[in-house]
Amino acid sequence: MEILGVGTDIEIINSFRAKPYDGHKVLYNKIFSKAEISYCLNKNDSYASFAGKFCAKEAVIKAFKHTNLFDIISVEIINNANGEPEAFTNGNKLHCFLSISHTNDQALAFCVAYA
Numbered sequence: 001m002e003i004l005g006v007g008t009d010i011e012i013i014n015s016f017r018a019k020p021y022d023g024h025k026v027l028y029n030k031i032f033s034k035a036e037i038s039y040c041l042n043k044n045d046s047y048a049s050f051a052g053k054f055c056a057k058e059a060v061i062k063a064f065k066h067t068n069l070f071d072i073i074s075v076e077i078i079n080n081a082n083g084e085p086e087a088f089t090n091g092n093k094l095h096c097f098l099s100i101s102h103t104n105d106q107a108l109a110f111c112v113a114y115a
Ligand SMILES: CC(C)(COP(=O)(O)OP(=O)(O)OC[C@H]1O[C@@H](n2cnc3c(N)ncnc32)[C@H](O)[C@@H]1OP(=O)(O)O)[C@@H](O)C(=O)NCCC(=O)NCCS
Pocket: 043, 048, 049, 050, 052, 079, 081, 082, 083, 084, 085, 099, 100, 101, 102, 103
């Protein structure tokens, strides 16, 4: 296995809480897919999950910067049956390891792209 890149991002969750989905749907739809929005809105702390997915997208873009292929809406973060986040573009799973964590205040994600 060859490591092609790494990426990370950290965000303050209050930045998302300050822009609730109701009232900012256009913004959310520019960043998140319908599946991502539905996942986050069903969580107890929706904005921690939105911030975590945002971090994961940024981490993926950084890890795959050698491809120059991805912008934020083209990267989709979907949790598998075990809850582990995985990255997709156009429905295709990206070859990367991805991890998300959040406290009440901050969310972060880390991505390792491989071939
Ligand atoms: C998964 C686990 C490590 C999360 O730890 P935590 O300290 O509660 O939470 P963190 O803030 O660090 O991480 C939360 C993120 O981890 C990710 N996550 C969830 N389950 C995961 C798993 N099995 N493996 C890797 N990542 C996971 C999610 O993206 C989650 O963010 P989200 O809820 O916004 O989607 C912890 O719950 C655990 O060890 N669970 C055991 C496995 C388990 O219970 N699986 C249930 C499905 S069968």
